[in-house]
Amino acid sequence: xxxxxxxxxxxxxxxxxxxxxxxxxxxxxxxxxxxxxxxxxxxxxxxxxxxxxxxxxxxxxxxxxxxxxxxxxxxxxxxxxxxxxxxxxxxxxxxxxxxxxxxxxxxxxxxxxxxxxxxxxxxxxxxxxxxxxxxxxxxxxxxxxxxxxxxxxxxxxxxxxxxxxxxxxxxxxxxxxxxxxxxxxxxxxxxxxxxxxxxxxxxxxxxxxxxxxxxxxxxxxxxxxxxxx
Amino acid sequence: xxxxxxxxxxxxxxxxxxxxxxxxxxxxxxxxxxxxxxxxxxxxxxxxxxxxxxxxxxxxxxxxxxxxxxxxxxxxxxxxxxxxxxxxxxxxxxxxxxxxxxxxxxxxxxxxxxxxxxxxxxxxxxxxxxxxxxxxxxxxxxxxxxxxxxxxxxxxxxxxxxxxxxxxxxxxxxxxxxxxxxxxxxxxxxxxxxxxxxxxxxxxxxxxxxxxxxxxxxxxxxxxxxxxx
DNA sequence: GGAGTCGGAGAACGGTTGTTTACTCGGTGG
DNA sequence: CCACCGAGTAAACAACCGTTCTCCGACTCC
Numbered sequence: 001x002x003x004x005x006x007x008x009x010x011x012x013x014x015x016x017x018x019x020x021x022x023x024x025x026x027x028x029x030x031x032x033x034x035x036x037x038x039x040x041x042x043x044x045x046x047x048x049x050x051x052x053x054x055x056x057x058x059x060x061x062x063x064x065x066x067x068x069x070x071x072x073x074x075x076x077x078x079x080x081x082x083x084x085x086x087x088x089x090x091x092x093x094x095x096x097x098x099x100x101x102x103x104x105x106x107x108x109x110x111x112x113x114x115x116x117x118x119x120x121x122x123x124x125x126x127x128x129x130x131x132x133x134x135x136x137x138x139x140x141x142x143x144x145x146x147x148x149x150x151x152x153x154x155x156x157x158x159x160x161x162x163x164x165x166x167x168x169x170x171x172x173x174x175x176x177x178x179x180x181x182x183x184x185x186x187x188x189x190x191x192x193x194x195x196x197x198x199x200x201x202x203x204x205x206x207x208x209x210x211x212x213x214x215x216x217x218x219x220x221x222x223x224x225x226x227x228x229x
Numbered sequence: 230x231x232x233x234x235x236x237x238x239x240x241x242x243x244x245x246x247x248x249x250x251x252x253x254x255x256x257x258x259x260x261x262x263x264x265x266x267x268x269x270x271x272x273x274x275x276x277x278x279x280x281x282x283x284x285x286x287x288x289x290x291x292x293x294x295x296x297x298x299x300x301x302x303x304x305x306x307x308x309x310x311x312x313x314x315x316x317x318x319x320x321x322x323x324x325x326x327x328x329x330x331x332x333x334x335x336x337x338x339x340x341x342x343x344x345x346x347x348x349x350x351x352x353x354x355x356x357x358x359x360x361x362x363x364x365x366x367x368x369x370x371x372x373x374x375x376x377x378x379x380x381x382x383x384x385x386x387x388x389x390x391x392x393x394x395x396x397x398x399x400x401x402x403x404x405x406x407x408x409x410x411x412x413x414x415x416x417x418x419x420x421x422x423x424x425x426x427x428x429x430x431x432x433x434x435x436x437x438x439x440x441x442x443x444x445x446x447x448x449x450x451x452x453x454x455x456x457x458x
Numbered sequence: 459g460g461a462g463t464c465g466g467a468g469a470a471c472g473g474t475t476g477t478t479t480a481c482t483c484g485g486t487g488g
Numbered sequence: 489c490c491a492c493c494g495a496g497t498a499a500a501c502a503a504c505c506g507t508t509c510t511c512c513g514a515c516t517c518c
Contacts, residue, residue, distance in 0.1 A: 019496095
């Protein structure tokens, strides 16, 4: 992962700062684990340090309070998922079945949707704690964290709108409408991720959730296709 | 204070139970007020009793713990909004512009959508604390409350699906697809309510949020209209 | 009208919280 | 090589937490 050069490490390596980042990592991981069964506003400072194996006072070397830690968690969670989500959305966006040559071309759109939902599913499986944290604190009790999340999601929305604008089907769409559709996609993605998380790793309910998510996306894409009528 | 029964106050009322319900009311109201700036899992028992003007020990006469109180709040919030939401959804459902006689009939659908969003807006203005509570605890840290909310919302969804099935445009729709669409409506309603709440009572941003919500609904209705193609 | 019920008050308990202080001690830079 | 810096420790602080106990007094039922 990190670039800890062993031999000719020079300049700015810092064994010092490396250790600092390690405990910071421990604090973030411990907090994320604890947040699977409670929300941020009830997360105790001592609770985190205890789980991380450090002293309560050490916490202040990294964060002002638990809310500050929460904001850091938002950046980490949505930052790491940034490229992944971008890929997913780019795939979803192009569902217009391309030029309407002949019929039966609709499978292309459905395949894109299937791939997108599958990607969300894989994402939830790989980073369940991050997804849970975002879904929970999106409307949570800590103002700063809420603001951070909505800011990041708005960023995603704008990015999706840009991607949407690039495809030929978007001809004639206003910027406002593109943002509207992009926001709908993003919100639906968060909702789907949360639903998948709540369904658990079992096959039965989870498969049904994915099925419904696909149909919802298909309906939205259908509406998108006929928007300019 | 109050003397006994005034004249022919009889049978089952009970001055006793009336007072009990009064303090229960005080506890619920105090909790709801406190929950505007934090989440349920961080809500303290003593905090609630202090705000309600009663002793901590009195709390146990009404609820086992704060999670139990949260479930009661869910029933109250979604129970009271039940009829209102039902009305709103019944209005939204019929957006198919009726029989497709000639063109230009689409305004009917848009008017329904406008009315529905307006109703949500009014609902948020009248019960902001309830709406905030539901939106926040829907993915919150208390399992029992989460289950209660999702159960109530699933009930709403089924009800909306029934209403949808009654309109002529639903011919040929499977029950699963009706539930899918109903869930999409319900989720979108909660999202819109939360967004309106976050926008605050000011005219500028709030009006924009309502505008986007209307467009989203219009797009969904469009997809619904072309679902069976 | 008297016995009984019960919602609420009051006080006490052990435990945990966030925060601050003084201190250690190993990596860092001149 | 040595002085310094700073991440982390240990201890102490008052405040608050959830829970339990005993007790009071007003309502209820017969």
